[in-house]
Amino acid sequence: MKATIYDIAREAGVSIATVSQVINGKGKISEKRRAEIMEIMERLHYQPSAIAAALTGKQTYTLGLLVPDISNPYFAELARAVEDRSRQLGYSVVICSTDNKDERVERYLNLLQQKRVDGMMIGTGIDNAEILSPLLQQSMPVALIARHMPALSVHTVTIDDRLGGSLAAQHLLELGHTRLAVLSEPSKVSSSQERVRGFREALNKAGHLLEPIQIRESAADLASAKQEALRLLGEQNYPTGLFCCNDIQAIGALQAAKELGLRVPHDVSIIGFDDTILASVTNPPLTTVAQPIEDLGRHAVDLLIDELKDGLQDEQTAAQKIVLKPELVVRDSAGQAPAVQGK
């Protein structure tokens, strides 16, 4: 079977305590012994059991990451950022796709608790904020990523979604668009709501609310977005400026436009959100509001790990709120509004 600390100790003719010391580089062991023991561990392919160590009070050095769907490029890129930072700091991460279902979220939360992860990052939409409170009560470090949850006192790293929405609005306005619409995610996704809000606010502020804005919702997948966009752009007075709450929806809109024979950006301008790899490969390349995905992931990990360290001295670390700035990335999917809006 697998070698244990006992095997090493026996082989080296020392006690397991000594072996433990050299494993952890603690205590005072003579250089000779240390080298000897190291050699034996190597020879026996000994891998200390992190599980047993965790049982004695050490951390598991494992973090949980909940996202709606790891196959969605945005979350895949986020996961990569989280993983990279975690690895640098000596942690691994368990990734969980929830499909934005509370029931799945809850099951994963319990599972991760049972596995005694050291902290959890939540990048998934949650209807009922209450399902997080048990975690907080047990002082499990939690960080929300790109999610707003005002009711809870929990670490949060977000982008300024309203700013993002307003960036999109300004751009469309500058291009002369007056007939605007928004394709948003279901209302449980709070960040989308904020983006829509920022979009409207910018319009209002500019006094440009010439015509009522259409706001449509669709699920996160391409097909749903395309379908909704097909409906929207298929209408008599279709909008010439369309802001989508993420790149996938924008691509759905792009495809819908194409299918309807509408040229982008000649007939309709489309702006996405996120700036995932997808935005750079579409035709035309997508003008989109870029999230600093890497920073989001890094900060989330850092918040967790800082808390793990501090937690030892300081009982209750205050919930930190980090807000990062999105940026408009201009590519080719948004252009001048058509001179005469196909009336």
Add this chain to the structure above:
Amino acid sequence: MKATIYDIAREAGVSIATVSQVINGKGKISEKRRAEIMEIMERLHYQPSAIAAALTGKQTYTLGLLVPDISNPYFAELARAVEDRSRQLGYSVVICSTDNKDERVERYLNLLQQKRVDGMMIGTGIDNAEILSPLLQQSMPVALIARHMPALSVHTVTIDDRLGGSLAAQHLLELGHTRLAVLSEPSKVSSSQERVRGFREALNKAGHLLEPIQIRESAADLASAKQEALRLLGEQNYPTGLFCCNDIQAIGALQAAKELGLRVPHDVSIIGFDDTILASVTNPPLTTVAQPIEDLGRHAVDLLIDELKDGLQDEQTAAQKIVLKPELVVRDSAGQAPAVQGK
């Protein structure tokens, strides 16, 4: 602190053995006691420690998945498939991005062993097959995904890469292309080599090897692929038919062609591989060889878990080899060869 089995036992006035039984639904406990204990566990938000359980011989119900880069849509989609199947079967998965570096692979392998995962899936390229043998010796269940490793006796689930390559070749041939090239991944990625091989074999078999085929290598990222494609398509007698070993490289080629003023597919035809979400959002949409990604992931998980079950009776399960079939998905990036090849 966190409630333990002792807290529950004390609260219920029973022994921990009894509580353990109800947790695991084993043994004979009176319905009344069982309900009572359940109620208490609920009330105290008790989550049994999977770590402690694992230490007593139970599994950890955690699997490891090594891929080059989780932010690459192909691996993200694969990870989703793996995760879904794992969840169905009661396992969670730790995802590790290796960037195809052996050193990273080795560190992750050790880490996962220390965490006592129940099995590992390897979807990453490995130069030195030897770094897997310690795992096999310790009878750690391992499954290779979409990787060939003939030297090792280990479960493998792959697609028929040669068939995939030949599918691409046939298509290009049928479209009348004679000046062909391949953009492949570094040679350590065995699946790419097989694709190239299938491509050449199909050409040879068709007796169509009119002009020597250019074979170029590039790293897996978009930028490198684009750069290499720029060189390739910028040459005097650039190929009119280009087969790329994955979708990202194909997109790099698409972008290179655009930059060079070459129209796709009018001037140059491009075929990708994988059929990730990327293939459907490019312009023109990418003709590509589709992998059954979901099946790959599912089979890999099943192989591991079957071995975990069998392992209890049967000492040495034979290494299974599952080979799935790729399919050509025709979209718009490959068309008739130009009548006169720009000489």
Add this chain to the structure above:
DNA sequence: TTGAAAGCGCTACCAC
């Protein structure tokens, strides 16, 4: 510098 021993939380076997 090193070792003995008391846990960590849980499972499983054996008594009662």
Add this chain to the structure above:
DNA sequence: GTGGTAGCGCTTTCAA
């Protein structure tokens, strides 16, 4: 049906 108890592999005092 239920409880006592010996580990699982490791960390960590406390002595020596």
